[in-house]
Amino acid sequence: MLHIHKVSEMTGVTVRTLRHYDQIGLLQSTSKTEGGHRLYSNGDLKKLQQIQFMKKIGFRLNEIKNMLNSSDWDWSDSLRNQLSYIKQEQENLNKMESALRELIHGMAIEDENNEIAIQKVMQLNNNNKELQQKYRKSLFKEREWKLWEKVPNMTSDNADSLEWIALIGQLKRYVHTDPSSPKVQNIIRRMEEKRLEAFDGEKEFIDKLWVMRMSEAESEKLGLYPIDQDVLQFMNSAYEIFIKKRAEAHSE
Amino acid sequence: MLHIHKVSEMTGVTVRTLRHYDQIGLLQSTSKTEGGHRLYSNGDLKKLQQIQFMKKIGFRLNEIKNMLNSSDWDWSDSLRNQLSYIKQEQENLNKMESALRELIHGMAIEDENNEIAIQKVMQLNNNNKELQQKYRKSLFKEREWKLWEKVPNMTSDNADSLEWIALIGQLKRYVHTDPSSPKVQNIIRRMEEKRLEAFDGEKEFIDKLWVMRMSEAESEKLGLYPIDQDVLQFMNSAYEIFIKKRAEAHSE
DNA sequence: TATACAAAATGACATTACGTCAGTTTCAAG
């Protein structure tokens, strides 16, 4: 069990940052002293290492949080991913090196008209961004895959799960109608009710469904949702209307 | 002459970012159309490339601005620097690769007790930060060097410059006294007067002196000021007192 | 056991480098 300063020292992550990660629930120390001092375990260190990598390839903290929290997470898988990423990065740097050399030499000779070389160098930076995107995508996909693997299981032995599937199916039918219509709002209300009463293995599924709803914007960029984009978007706006209406009802 | 969208396309820097750089005076397009559309020149592209690199190694935008604006700036020098940086980065990645391999293998065998390996991997990240620091430092130093190269020149043919040197010398003598004392404040006042009446080549020097004053905090971290740290710090606090007093005098 | 002092905590506000959006103006092409 390590106290916060020690962890900071070992990993180079500032104390402030660790506390922030705790606050947003990204990395909560396994235990605390009576007085509330954070005590980090070995597993916490692993998680932190994960976080560092995911940050490096451009994930936002809340995205990282979602992915790490979703129980199924394999640290050794991730390490292999990291290794492969590094190798790609190496290649990229090699390209960068020759591009720079070219530019330097070109300058000596012509000193102008090297726009093309400049472009080359700068676009290699983008290359890097693309690389990050690629790895983000692959991490995402891996996770999605594991998620949907569970669905058939659920459907087979549980009436509740069947209703979920049904609800999504219904929603699908109304995709091109008004999301504030009573029919749609009823479906949403039912979904919200079910969400609240959910438990156990199913809870996990439903939470994920909700997480997906939340990160819809991001996922659109990646274009990899198993639920059709439009259904998700529709569900999203319908849900927002639902929440708003309920809030209004409450305040009266 | 390229319009903003084209530049964005070529370099992967967003349009918003380019406008931002213009706004803060970091990269103003060489020319504009009558209607105010930005037109970027070849030189602007070079500057942008510079900016990208300096950002990569961790400079803040306003630091970059200061360094690029200070007339003496050699693009080919910088390219060589970039090349050398890249090579170091490659080495770093190699280390990272073997550290990761070690970790992956270690996991298969013992599955615990790999704290040391984790630490290794994470500290390689810091290695990267250190590398950046190192290159920041070297860029800084190069610039400082060019700056102080000018001082003898100045002193030789200009009474004003001599007074500057003298003022700094005087300040040095009072370093361990009260910065709000009349003696010190008089020196500061004289400096401020001279700063305001400065012009031409000298102006450049004085501006730089002031820039240094401003970025004292940052430079302390780097620990590379040609003017002794304590003198600068002293000058800084004395100047702040001076400004405050003047403001009070005004408001009465 | 009391005391003192480093290190931890919490909370609030600041900062950097953009993104996003809204409303307006400019430009090039037909």
Add this chain to the structure above:
DNA sequence: CTTGAAACTGACGTAATGTCATTTTGTATA
């Protein structure tokens, strides 16, 4: 001379910390 794409200018928003002020906790020593 119009018209649509692309540029412009604000103004406000955001993410991931940094910074600072104040309070608590843990431990080493008297």
